[in-house]
Amino acid sequence: MASSNFPTLLYLHYWAGAGHAWQGVASALGPNYPSLAPDLGGFGGAPAPAGGYSVDAYADSVAAYIHDKQLTRYVLVGHSMGGKIALALAARQPAGLMGVALLSPSPPTAEPMTEQDRQDSLKAYGKPDQAEKTFQTITTRPQPPAIKEQIINDNLRSSKGAWDAWLLHGSRENIAARLCDIQVPCAILAGDQDQIMSPSVHGLETLPLLPDDTPLEIIGGAGHLLPYDAPEEVAALLHDFISRLPLR
Template identity: 70%
Template sequence: MATDPAAAAVKPSSNRLLRLAPYTMPDSDSPVFLCLHYWAGSGRAFAALAEQLAPDYRLLAPDLGGFGTAPAPGGGYTLAAYADAIAAYITAQHLRSYVLVGHSMGGKVALLLAARQPPGLRGVALLSPSPPTPEPMTDQDRAASLRAWGQRTEAEKLQQKITARHLPAATRLKIVEDNLRTSRAAWDAWLLHGSRENIAAQLCTIQVPCTILAGDLDRVMSPTVHGLETLPLLPEGTPLEIIAGAGHLLPYEAPAEVATLLRAFAQRL
């Protein structure tokens, strides 16, 4: 792991939100890690990370509307609606001190919510985040992704593309299953709208410490994208940490390294 010097509204009660906190309660001063998952994924992607952080830190990982077990979001499949849902979830969980951890699509949602300066927010950790600017994707790739919904063969191909490290068969199956249970509406909305939305102008209001974690073998969102599109919009001094040999799915591929970096980040807050 190294710092890249060059890059220098859904009601929670109806959301069936996933909680990953079956551990000894941490110190009351420790922030809760509130994790937002990647597109075509679910909150269970953070299970190994939760184990790595326990018992010192509590981790919560809700399914976003239309993904995992969560129903369609009442406010629509927009970034604003997802941010509204997470804000409501924070209130329902009575969180007083927390760090937003946003992975890929979840990173963009986390940035939008952080820009609102919600009470209790201590910091933002972005794992291979979708940039606040329109995501770099060709029209050809977007069209292919739209056609891939609900197809197991395509889900298996995507799993191979977005991971670089060897994963157990059970983990690979979990990634494919989450892909296949994503609703069509949520799938299309991100590709056609959310990934294209530009929230860059709103990030000037983020006042909490931030950090970016990225795999050097990420074929979806390279560290260069983070350095050019996201890092300049975050508070001065925000680091870009590179995890060697990892692809796009850091919570699955590198839970130990991610946990080490998150612990260090939390201790600096």
């Protein structure tokens, strides 16, 4: 396949993360794969989405970004929160969308989070010791010091509006009824050591709502932060997924 035939990979990052979380995956895929990885509203260096912090408001902002970048052939690659946003956008059947790859996605139904965990996460905002604790929970494989610092710093520079809105509202939204409108190939990637959302969550809550023959790929020894824990495995699976997409 010639490099010009590859669609653009539009990466959507996880809650309390930033677009540069995808650097390892993009590097492993190589320069033949055009890619974009914006910061989502309220995270990284991005301002709040114009329409607020709902899943649809985020989908609106991604749609506007696609329009601004004049993308005509692209694949949405969404991780955790970014996965739910990708699903909401894909259900709109936007022009140019060729496929959707979901990494440990937040399910289209409410996330499996206890009220105690929700309250603890709300209180953890802006606290370095809690950011360190979160890092230990969402990664499994050893990370270089610079990457660990990046993950923790991304957590700490999240805006409070975006932080609270996802915990109180976005993670609880139910967009399951819309997923029947997704008409492009999909794939789910999950780590078998994910302490946030186990592969069974994806198999029960997301997979049955996606197109037939959607695979659920399990990456051994990886936790929730797949772009950091397993960039090369993710890149290989994305390559396989993209290679099977119909060219159009």
